[in-house]
Amino acid sequence: NAGVTQTPKFQVLKTGQSMTLQCAQDMNHNSMYWYRQDPGMGLRLIYYSASEGTTDKGEVPNGYNVSRLNKREFSLRLESAAPSQTSVYFCASSELQGRGDTEAFFGQGTRLTVV
């Protein structure tokens, strides 16, 4: 039972390079999310997709783009990486759109370093 799968697990980029973080879930969830985790700041929402075909900005969207490729997959793209984007990135999914008490399931994270 895979749950939420993220690739890659680790990545080092040079400033200005681009990359795409991949995320796939096999739980048939409607909603998917991208968070970043930084020391002392908890997790902050970058972008989310309430359902297939929709995406919206979260708290810290600058420098990122997303694509909800289908119901299973939600990718995060860094067009021109900056050192401030050094972080651990988590993808998550949840069952029903708008359900406030629904559990979110998280991937294992991507540790990204921008030098």
Place this chain on the structure above:
Amino acid sequence: GNSVTQMEGPVTLSEEAFLTINCTYTATGYPSLFWYVQYPGEGLQLLLKATKADDKGSNKGFEATYRKETTSFHLEKGSVQVSDSAVYFCALNNQGGKLIFGQGTELSVKP
């Protein structure tokens, strides 16, 4: 806007000690409240939740009660184990399943 504040860590305890991690929130309306746990090298997983005032969430010996009057959701465990060493995040639902997290509290339990 909505926010969550947790006590700062790291917290270091001896095995079998009592644990409290404080969490307070600011929110409009009546959000659902959660505790997530992150074990080393892993993603977050739900530990417990409460969806309305006075609800008590519990799991694996951990408990937290949704206190509307004090806007709090403190995490407690009567006797911690080494295996409880992890980072604990308090969170609230901010419309449509989006979560707002506290900064996280690292717990280290020594044998």
